[in-house]
Amino acid sequence: MGATTISSAFLSAYLLLLCLVCSLKVGYVFGRRENIAESHHLQHNYSIQFSSLLPSSFCSPSTKALDKKAAFPLVRKDGPCSQLHQDKANIPTVAKIILLDEARVKSIHSKLAKINPGSTNVKQTDATTLPLKDGIVVGSPGYIVTIGLGTPKKDLSLLFDTGSSITWTQCQPCTGSCYKQKDPIFSPSESSTYTNVSCDSDVCRLLGSVTGSPRPCAQSTCVYGVGYADKSFSIGFFAIDKLTLTSTDVLNFLFGCGQDNQGQFNGVAGVLGLGRKQLSVLSQHETTYNKFFSYCLPSSASSTGFLTFGDDGISTSVKFMPLSTKYQGTSFYGIDLIGISVGAQKLPIPVSIFTTAGAIIDSGTDITRLPPTVYAALRSEFRRQMSQYPMVGSQLPPLDTCYDFKGYPTVNVPLIRFFFSGDFVVPIHNEGIFIGDSPSEMCLAFLGNDDDTEEAVFGGIQQKTLQVVYDGAGERIGFATGGCT
Numbered sequence: 001m002g003a004t005t006i007s008s009a010f011l012s013a014y015l016l017l018l019c020l021v022c023s024l025k026v027g028y029v030f031g032r033r034e035n036i037a038e039s040h041h042l043q044h045n046y047s048i049q050f051s052s053l054l055p056s057s058f059c060s061p062s063t064k065a066l067d068k069k070a071a072f073p074l075v076r077k078d079g080p081c082s083q084l085h086q087d088k089a090n091i092p093t094v095a096k097i098i099l100l101d102e103a104r105v106k107s108i109h110s111k112l113a114k115i116n117p118g119s120t121n122v123k124q125t126d127a128t129t130l131p132l133k134d135g136i137v138v139g140s141p142g143y144i145v146t147i148g149l150g151t152p153k154k155d156l157s158l159l160f161d162t163g164s165s166i167t168w169t170q171c172q173p174c175t176g177s178c179y180k181q182k183d184p185i186f187s188p189s190e191s192s193t194y195t196n197v198s199c200d201s202d203v204c205r206l207l208g209s210v211t212g213s214p215r216p217c218a219q220s221t222c223v224y225g226v227g228y229a230d231k232s233f234s235i236g237f238f239a240i241d242k243l244t245l246t247s248t249d250v251l252n253f254l255f256g257c258g259q260d261n262q263g264q265f266n267g268v269a270g271v272l273g274l275g276r277k278q279l280s281v282l283s284q285h286e287t288t289y290n291k292f293f294s295y296c297l298p299s300s301a302s303s304t305g306f307l308t309f310g311d312d313g314i315s316t317s318v319k320f321m322p323l324s325t326k327y328q329g330t331s332f333y334g335i336d337l338i339g340i341s342v343g344a345q346k347l348p349i350p351v352s353i354f355t356t357a358g359a360i361i362d363s364g365t366d367i368t369r370l371p372p373t374v375y376a377a378l379r380s381e382f383r384r385q386m387s388q389y390p391m392v393g394s395q396l397p398p399l400d401t402c403y404d405f406k407g408y409p410t411v412n413v414p415l416i417r418f419f420f421s422g423d424f425v426v427p428i429h430n431e432g433i434f435i436g437d438s439p440s441e442m443c444l445a446f447l448g449n450d451d452d453t454e455e456a457v458f459g460g461i462q463q464k465t466l467q468v469v470y471d472g473a474g475e476r477i478g479f480a481t482g483g484c485t
Contacts, residue, residue: 044343045385047410048430055437056080056302062485070245070289070309074160077268078141079301083157084182084267094437095396097141100264101366101459102398103230108163108362109454112330142364143297143460144268145307148244149255150191156183158272159265160295160307162363162470165210165277165331166226168234168256169270176235176260182267188239188257196257197222197238203254207238210277224256226271232263234270243281245309251285274363274470275331282309282472291472295363296483297463299431305484311471318469320478321424324358332360333470333477337456339419340374342381346419349374357449359456361468361477367435368446368459375448378416382444385414392441399435401444418458426479432462 059081061073075081078091092100143160149169156169170178172187188194197203204222208214216223222238236259243253258270273280274293282291289310298305324334337359338351357371370378379401383391386403389411394402405411416428436442445461467483 043415045412045414046430047412048433049410050405050408050439052300052431053434053436053442054439056300059302059304060485061304062298062306070249070312072145072147072245072307074143074145074295074297074305074307076141076298076301077144077159077266081298081302081304082144084144092141094435097366097435098396098399100141100230104365105369105449105457107228107230108332108360108365108457109449112327112332112455141301141366143305145272147272149186149241149253150188151193151242152191153242153244154184154186154191156186156269157267158270159268160272160274160363162274162333162361163331163365164226164271164273165275165280165283166207166224166256167253167271167273167281168224168226168236168258170234170261171236171257171259174259174261178258178261179263179265180267181265181269183269186257186269188241191241194239194241194257197240197254204238206278210279226256228263230264232265233261234258235260249288249309251288253281254279254284273331276327276333276472277329277331280331282470285309286473292470294467294469296465296467297363297460298484299429299465303485314469314478315467315480315483318467318478318480319424320469320471320474320476321420321422323475323477324360326358327360332362335359335361335458335477336421337418337458338421340370340378341417341419342378343385343414345381345385347374347377347381349377353452354456357453357456359458361458361463363460363463365457365459366445366461368462369449369454369457370446371452371454371456372448372450373452374456375446378446379444382414382416388412394443395441396436396443398447399443399445402436402441403443404440405442406439418462426466427481428462429465429481432464435461 057080061081077084144157145160146155146157148155158169170181170185172185178185199217199220199222201222207222207224208216211224213225216225224238225235227233234256237257238254239257240252240254243251274282282289282293292311293309294314295307296305324336327334338354340347353371353373383401390404392402392404394400413430413433416433418426418428433445434442435445465482465484467480469478
């Protein structure tokens with residue numbers, strides 16, 4: 001009996017150890033590994049109050065992260081928390097947002113096709129007609145942040161963009177033209193610290209390499225030009241002035257002082273470039289912030305997120321992974337997406353489909369784009385798990401998975417997870433699944449690219465409430481859930 005008892009205990013311990021070892025071979029959730037297919041204690045779906053998916057006319061600001069040294073509220077440009085919201089004529093419909101989003105993604109793919117022509121099937125006409133400049137598309141709603149420029153400082157609301165590296169704002173006297181903006185247009189003559197950059201300076205030569213243009217000059221003054229795929233543009237003097245981020249962080253800052261500006265900027269004063277290239281905000285002040293910044297996109301347009309510079313107060317729950325090396329030398333931040341699950345079901349897609357395409361994360365794209373093979377599998381599995389709800393024909397093409405939720409106070413939705421290399425998993429917040437402005441038509445906020453070789457784009461809708469941390473010096477990116485509301 002004693003021998004039998006010892007053998008049973010040994011066998012039980014061995015089986016327990018074997019289970020623990022096996023559990024180490026599957027998925028991560030921010031550092032905690034998980035068995036997607038079998039673990040009964042993991043959340044695979046959740047109930048959404050449908051009212052939370054609809055836009056609100058009231059602002060409910062969040063205070064998370066705003067007590068940090070260099071932290072700024074980040075708001076949806078067209079939402080009630082934005083000062084631009086008062087201009088009702090500029091609030092785009094969902095159909096318009098989708099149209100602008102499509103143009104931005106097309107622009108991204110075209111830029112990447114020029115850098116690596118063999119990586120995508122973008123039409124040659126697209127790749128040759130779009131300007132090889134720093135900009136992408138700025139007409140989409142996006143998110144804005146307010147910074148101070150000049151001495152004395154003037155507050156300016158700029159479009160926050162991780163896909164651009166040049167910061168610019170409209171400047172008086174607008175010798176060409178200026179569009180209507182909400183803030184007073186910046187006047188260099190009223191700033192005691194403003195100086196134009198000389199044409200023969202190293203900085204001007206660097207500007208040419210960043211924008212992809214020959215060294216631009218107007219007599220002895222350095223000139224910048226940023227063109228966008230939607231035909232918007234900004235041209236003016238490249239200059240240096242004081243950038244005020246906090247009462248103690250007043251920095252010398254290179255930026256474009258726009259004298260000829262046209263396009264769909266919808267009231268913003270310009271663009272804040274947070275891309276990877278030199279001359280971006282972080283590259284200019286890498287000794288101050290060590291190329292470290294983070295943001296959180298709010299759950300809805302009626303709430304606020306944040307943008308922070310430096311690693312002060314970064315959540316201990318943030319888990320990091322290396323940036324993809326595929327996009328070094330571009331403005332884009334590459335990520336190694338290798339899988340997706342819907343509820344408890346991991347999509348049966350070979351990793352090679354993901355790695356052939358590659359992927360970037362972009363703050364200015366709303367709807368996540370996936371290789372068509374991946375999107376087809378995601379759509380099929382999502383529809384299967386949502387079969388209890390009536391589907392409707394889409395009035396918002398190219399979105400093709402839309403539901404009529406009228407009469408449903410709550411909706412049971414499968415949890416979608418993104419898998420990255422290094423056993424790293426990011427769950428998508430419940431606000432990051434649908435897009436729409438009516439209970440009778442809410443659509444799955446994912447789309448497929450034209451071809452499996454085109455880059456996936458991790459869009460802003462799916463980033464909602466995540467704290468996204470960029471460590472440029474360490475060439476890594478981190479995520480944590482619950483960054484903002």
